Amino acid sequence: MVRHAFRVGARDYSTIFTWKTWLGAWFVRVLAQVAFFALVGRMLGSAERTQYLLVGNAVLLAGMVGMWAVNMVAWERSTGTLPLLAASPTHPAVVLASRGSYLVADATVSAAGALTVAGLLFGVPLPWARLPLALPVLVLVAGSAFCFATFAGGLLLGFRSAQPIVTNVAVVTLMALCGVDVPVDVYPAPVRWVSSVLPVTHGLRAIRLILGPAPAWEPILVQAAWEALVGAGWLAVCLLSFHAIVRRGRRRGTLDHSS
Secondary structure, three states: OHHHHHHHHHHHHHHHOOHHHHHHHHHHHHHHHHHHHHHHHHHOOOHHHHHHHHHHHHHHHHHHHHHHHHHHHHHHHHOOOHHHHHHOOOOHHHHHHHHOOHHHHHHHHHHHHHHHHHHHHOOOOOOHHHHHHHHHHHHHHHHHHHHHHHHHHHHOOOOHHHHHHHHHHHHHHHHHHOOOOOOHHHOOHHHHHHHHOOOOHHHHHHHHHHOOOOOOHHHHHHHHHHHHHHHHHHHHHHHHHHHHHHHHHHHHOOOOOOO
């Protein structure tokens, strides 16, 4: 089931992008986004700030692409396949996660590519030999955001018109609270607590440590483990919420696309 769902998702993705349109449209777009914030750092006259903004916004791409999973549940409902998923013996969240797992791959490639190209364009002195070590952490960031977005998509089943707005608000929230442009430490304790349970925060810290001048591997592994734990937590909440949503939909008959 997982394999078939992944193949369906990959085929869906291939109808949206070819490698030419991905490079010429999508990658240019995300590269411009990272370059914009790097230019802000350069205008401030600080090489350190330029690197901080460039790395933060490149890693944010992993979370941003993962957040597209918010729309997956709505797509299933609008095409009338959500009731079929609810009637199958496999948990709907497992199928949705497998079908949308291509987003994790896209998020990782987008973030790593933007970090590499923007770093070269702006002459940021990144430790290129250690850059491959950041790839597993980017996968964790994308997966954590994907689990969070799938949970949010389930909650928004009855509010399809609000889903694009919620996706954009969620991405801006990650940008504001997770240390992308502003260090988390400047916020008051309640905001720091919210940041600690959001995707991106711990993964970004780990990547900053990896790309730092003197990486200490124990803190890196701790932050990566926290990112994985955050993703697992959102996955657990997602499974529980989908169980409740499907059970309520079966009882009320509200899972069909016309409801």
